[in-house]
Amino acid sequence: MKNKGDTLFFFTRKNKSQLKLQKPKNLNSNSNSQPQTNLRTQIIKAAEPNLKAGKDIVVNRGLYVGRFQPFHIGHLDAIKYALENVDELVVVIGSAQYSHNRNDPFTAGERLMMVHNALLEADVDFLKVWIVPVPDVHLHMLWVSAVEGYTPKFNVVFSNEPLTRRLFMEAGYVVKNLPLFDRKLYTSTHVREKMIQDGSWSELVPKSVAKFIDQIDGVNRVRDLARTDKVT
């Protein structure tokens, strides 16, 4: 089931003591998607009186997907930007089942640590953030449904990635662009290349991420994986 412009009624983590009914932020959408009335909306509407009495609030929840191999400053900027536009953000750690590959060196658990530490370090209010590892299904026609199954409901997707944008648009979601960052510097591929060449990779990632990668001997792992004959 898809949620487009409508609102979602759940406990928010933001400030439990001040629960109240809020209007969703104006999304200033760059999509033409219009309101719809579907089963879920009807269920939510039927529950509305109870919800109001229970002081539940309306949440605008966004989605941001990354592989974070590793998490870098560009990812952090994207999360900060998205959080200015929604109440809560679901950060999906994509391709969660992969690790120890040339292009996917770190496990989902290690990437969970990276995202978490970086948000703490940056004083991002991570109570507004859900961090959820989601394994790939390799059938793209199923991918949106898979993400929906692993995550809290969301109603806007932040992405510049052409395939991600297309799949969520075809499924009827509002999809918004992220402001452009210096793509050359801030890609995970670039960070891994610097690691292999012994360059100054650590300035491309948050300090807490650099420290974590050191702790788990991550640079040597990336280098070993770059030398292997084994393809994934």
Added chain:
Amino acid sequence: MKNKGDTLFFFTRKNKSQLKLQKPKNLNSNSNSQPQTNLRTQIIKAAEPNLKAGKDIVVNRGLYVGRFQPFHIGHLDAIKYALENVDELVVVIGSAQYSHNRNDPFTAGERLMMVHNALLEADVDFLKVWIVPVPDVHLHMLWVSAVEGYTPKFNVVFSNEPLTRRLFMEAGYVVKNLPLFDRKLYTSTHVREKMIQDGSWSELVPKSVAKFIDQIDGVNRVRDLARTDKVT
């Protein structure tokens, strides 16, 4: 992407020489689903002038899912009923990858033959029918998307099966009940039990299906599978 009440513009197989714009049949829906405007609708609307000029017609297309292990007279009645309510019907052969199991003795190819032969025998206009094998994904949250990926677009689902009904309703589809048939007689389980007990199974299935099962030595296969220790 989901299609609820809107129309679909494709070549129909029904009568190629008389293509014209048709109004969809009134579905007399037992769902509360209301019209929506989503991306696909917009695409189709943008293409509408061209489509009209090209003499394409509007098709109401239904979906009917079965495992057909084997195909019996109840299945045939259901297909006939559905075809009275839509222009075309997609008949999905479910659990397509399974065969040689106690509850799934026949291959997708064999079941394709059964459906096909039964429709020919019954003088059903099978030009209105699409027969499509679809393998199971065992994650129910992905199943509707998987069916959508394997089939022509449809806008109404015919089913009495509680899980099928729920999954398509949660995905926003119009779901209609089938009239009740004598469930005790016309279930595939009952037919297989009769086969094992050497009872009069053949009167429960169309004649052409009975003949086909004889040709492929199907009753002996069903009996062997009933005696096996191997679970699926």
Added chain:
Amino acid sequence: MKNKGDTLFFFTRKNKSQLKLQKPKNLNSNSNSQPQTNLRTQIIKAAEPNLKAGKDIVVNRGLYVGRFQPFHIGHLDAIKYALENVDELVVVIGSAQYSHNRNDPFTAGERLMMVHNALLEADVDFLKVWIVPVPDVHLHMLWVSAVEGYTPKFNVVFSNEPLTRRLFMEAGYVVKNLPLFDRKLYTSTHVREKMIQDGSWSELVPKSVAKFIDQIDGVNRVRDLARTDKVT
């Protein structure tokens, strides 16, 4: 179970009112495969008197496998050629589970529409054609068995593709070459490249396929997929 030179006794779709026992067309095989007598042959032989009484006919059925990403004029020519040599043809839509990939942009359902529309447009007697989506198993040692499980029985394979030819030959099938078409023009890769470059792709595919691709906004999908960072 493999069928090599022997005949298959099923209902044919060709002309239901004139069912009679036919001799299979001479396949003029380019394989050295010789007749064999196996279990299936014995079953069929035992059933023969009944079959004759039932006016069933003998069917020579061919197999043709393609991904059809998208379906182009070369595919149509191949199907026409094959149909001159067999009574019926099973057209397998291969890699059926994939879509929204750079090299596999269209879903099985969309490709089913393409093949169907193209056969209607070309006045090919599609009553002689079975269109069957078959998902890939990535273990080539299992692929022939998987195709056999999803399809009506066939006894000759049409292919120029070296792997397809080898797998079916090793499994004992008669494998026949298709006449050479202008490979440079008529490959799906070439059509997709033309789509990305905004070239004149539509003349490479049947008109009904071009129109269908327009309806589903297919060119923009192909372009988005060409720009993605995501590998399959």
Added chain:
Amino acid sequence: MKNKGDTLFFFTRKNKSQLKLQKPKNLNSNSNSQPQTNLRTQIIKAAEPNLKAGKDIVVNRGLYVGRFQPFHIGHLDAIKYALENVDELVVVIGSAQYSHNRNDPFTAGERLMMVHNALLEADVDFLKVWIVPVPDVHLHMLWVSAVEGYTPKFNVVFSNEPLTRRLFMEAGYVVKNLPLFDRKLYTSTHVREKMIQDGSWSELVPKSVAKFIDQIDGVNRVRDLARTDKVT
């Protein structure tokens, strides 16, 4: 790589402003497992001076696995108990890929909401809790490695479940029992049965979970799934 009795050096979420080196709590283990020195220990030891300088602290992290179909008061009690014995707890939402089954009605995303809401409601310091959905691998010999790959490092497992206990014990982990709760009342199976029979299920789960299940029309879903013929 397995961690048994040794300590883990990461940022803790507990109190970011007071980072200091802590001694792990005495686990009062009911296992005979003894200290070992392996590669990870050596890496961590080599990094220790840096870590101390960086004011990182030592974390005792536990693991607790449940399917939470749905989350009930027994689960909450188990989490509270475990948190008295460790600094942080990883709560794994098991069988994450399943939903809409008779025994697994809710998606991972819905269960994530349940756990989250229940912890907030109970004033559990959920900053000490990591909630991580982990899909099943059906090869039990791989399951411990899969859990390790999806989660932050942990060094003690809380479980009464015989298979979970055995798998983690064979892998060398400290495994501790949970105090016995009234098993008859507090099992997810019992809650689902009450839902189907229209009994007083809601008193078996935290209030916020009951409300959430109402919002998503969960009881009707559970009832539909109980009536289906479809096996998983």
Added chain:
Amino acid sequence: MKNKGDTLFFFTRKNKSQLKLQKPKNLNSNSNSQPQTNLRTQIIKAAEPNLKAGKDIVVNRGLYVGRFQPFHIGHLDAIKYALENVDELVVVIGSAQYSHNRNDPFTAGERLMMVHNALLEADVDFLKVWIVPVPDVHLHMLWVSAVEGYTPKFNVVFSNEPLTRRLFMEAGYVVKNLPLFDRKLYTSTHVREKMIQDGSWSELVPKSVAKFIDQIDGVNRVRDLARTDKVT
């Protein structure tokens, strides 16, 4: 590719110093399968002069499939019987990927040890035996091909199991019955039940198998698995 009655030309392990061309033993088949000439036969025939010059010998190789959970005296008797009828025997350890399940407690590696130790203990000439773990594919239509892909070529199958017999017969193999043993005593299910009930299980298995199970604490594993709530 299937092998029915024809012979196979490979090195035999039996007696390397006395390689010579042998006639295959008369299989005294209880199948009606008749000789066929297929591609493999042609390849082998073409290679025959070289083979003869190289002193290769003709090998009749049988197949015997079991799960061996655990290996018991009935399995040993079956292997001994089969070896009286063929030159070599491929012993397939089926469902190789499973372990730590109620009905599949032991890993493929542990079962490999059991078979190996039992053959050594029984003075079976295990140089005539190939022990090959083969993982299940759950699509029975693919299973014969999967077994063929994992094993040396074989030309006769020994089995009383109805599904195994049917699948190999449909694929054209000679399938032979094994003499009946006391089924009540000698089934793996019975041995596991005795283990759980603390009965005298060890007399049902070869001594070396009993000792091995003791070494790996197997009885406690079987008991833990019997108490688990987790289904496979």
Added chain:
Amino acid sequence: MKNKGDTLFFFTRKNKSQLKLQKPKNLNSNSNSQPQTNLRTQIIKAAEPNLKAGKDIVVNRGLYVGRFQPFHIGHLDAIKYALENVDELVVVIGSAQYSHNRNDPFTAGERLMMVHNALLEADVDFLKVWIVPVPDVHLHMLWVSAVEGYTPKFNVVFSNEPLTRRLFMEAGYVVKNLPLFDRKLYTSTHVREKMIQDGSWSELVPKSVAKFIDQIDGVNRVRDLARTDKVT
């Protein structure tokens, strides 16, 4: 469960008539791994008196992994070297499920024949060798556990491959280098290239392997696979 420096008590195949307690060979390890005491060690220690009475011996067992596409002289040299350092060697045929691919032309069964024939030809005491096909799991975080599940217990790994070394080191195993052979000549890739170019490939593999490849028409298969458009 991991085994590092400790010993394993099983029947050895080496010389059944002279079973006695042996000290493991000094592995002269290039790892810093130190002894540990884990559950398995305790089990084994508890069983020790029985084992001694039963005249079991201590086995140092190594692991060597290859795809053997095809088996060449470098593989043989590696096996010979490893056998000088351990009592027994487990030779894993990796990527066992693949065949008929450009880089994986041969089935597991065919590769089993190659390894076996080559060891016989080279007068390697193959009674010291376990040859075990192991299918790939594509999640590297699970791979060590998968290998452990398919094989007899081993306590040292021989490999120069960076990924294999890293995965087993992270899992706590002793990993030893193999002496360097002429890598340019003795790689399977090089052998397959020579096959395609009609070069002198046969001198790169043992004679019995060359003969076997001829028997199964392997060179033509490799050439067909090199010409295919199909990617794996």
